[in-house]
Amino acid sequence: MGSSWDWEVFLRDPGGADPTYWQWMLSCWGWTVSVSLLALVLALVVGTLVGILRTLPDKPWAVRLGTFWVEGFRNIPLLVQIFIWYHVIPALVPAMKSLSSFVLVVLALGFFTSARIAEQVRSGIQTLPRGQRYAGMAMGFTTFQYYRYVLLPMAFRIIIPPLTSEAMNIFKNSSVAFAVSVTELTWFAIQVGEETSRPIEIYMGVTALYVISAFAINRIMAFIEKRTRIPGLVAASGGGH
């Protein structure tokens, strides 16, 4: 089939706001990147808070709340969560109706990933020897202070490799946004594949953009990992992972 490639399909006019299909594809890439980065920020903030909640000493209700959050968001498939945010919650809470599908997808993807990040933060904290916590307490630090100055800096450096995977996953998982009419890359592939009858070329273009996005995050995380490595603690070999 080598002779029947038709790469000029990207130069055709889709008849809408964008003059050519490739320009339209780049604008759809923009949606993919926006959904992913915003969801990643939300997931890191919420995931860190929930992860900390699950390790607090003598606060059983905080721990239960954290467990509830994690189990709720990681036991429901992502696509189902997207539909719950888009169709079910606005039916129950009319105020949510005015939110755009973009905002709802960021919430759904961010919270879904926050449950996974929370587990990594918790395991990072629990990996540290108990003595670190006690040492912080012995210094006269409050709970907030010994988390801030002793536990979290160490825990975060330990969990950078799994965090890299999560950050890359979020780009790939953002493809579910097509289901609720966010015109991101997967939406573009399905729609334009149909209207041009050239699905293979379109999918190859879209795949390349996904790879570029996820790999860019991988390199950024590898850089952070290298710069924050604690000499002698984490094995010094390897680049990203």
Place this chain on the structure above:
Amino acid sequence: MKKQLLTLAILAAATGAMAQSNDTLAKIKSSGSITQGVRESSGALAYTLGNGVYTGFHYEVCANIIKDLRRQLGLSSLEIKYQPVTSANRIPLVKNGTVDLECGSTTNDRSRQKEVAFANTLYVEEVRIAVKANSPIKSIADLGGKTVATTTGTTSVQLIRQNKRASGLEFKEVTGKDHADSFLLLESGRADAFVMDGQILAGNISKSKAPKDFKILPDVLSVEPIAIMIRKDDPAFKKAVDDSIAAQVKSGEIAKLYDKWFMQPIPPTNTPVGLPASAATKAAWASLNDKPKEDYPQQ
């Protein structure tokens, strides 16, 4: 998403077998089998009842065609293989010889005619607008400032996009991942209108909780001949298929099948689609042809 990945895998595997001889009749005769392309959900035209059982208007027309082919070839038995196809893989699967007769809901247009051939048209689709019964929207001109739903992966998306550019009307587009989702957008008030093939609109309305709450506007946005797809450059096979179609039109079989699938209650819900044959469909029966979409007058 899995479906798309699977499609890619199939396409990759299928590209190896592109060199096929173009004599479908001889192939059917020597193998004693024919492969019919079927669809999972193309409305009353072609759909599945589950468990590998396929049905619909085009499915039954094809069953009759296959009966006639068997008679013409003088075969005592002819095995029918069913190959489910999707929008993305139907053309490659017909081209590479996997599917002999695609009986789904494929629009006959000029760009596709470069790759495949079509049997004579038996169903002309009209793209129309569904709204709530109490909606102030009376025609396409009222869509300004409104939200319009349609389904990802359909030509309707392209159509409303081009319409928007041509008319200068400003409206918001939302897309459901399938027709049921798009209809839900209209039903739940997230969209003010749903633009789609008439039979899909009629089918979704008839199956909804309160069919009386919806109406289909008289405006026709686009006319598309939907036809059975076959391989290109195989005049003997095309003639055999078209002869069978002509015989079915003449005997009144087509009108009977149309009534069965579009006017009478159909499974699985036993509700009728309720879409009488349009003037364009009746004209196609009266003078059989395989003209592409571009040769039809567009509104």
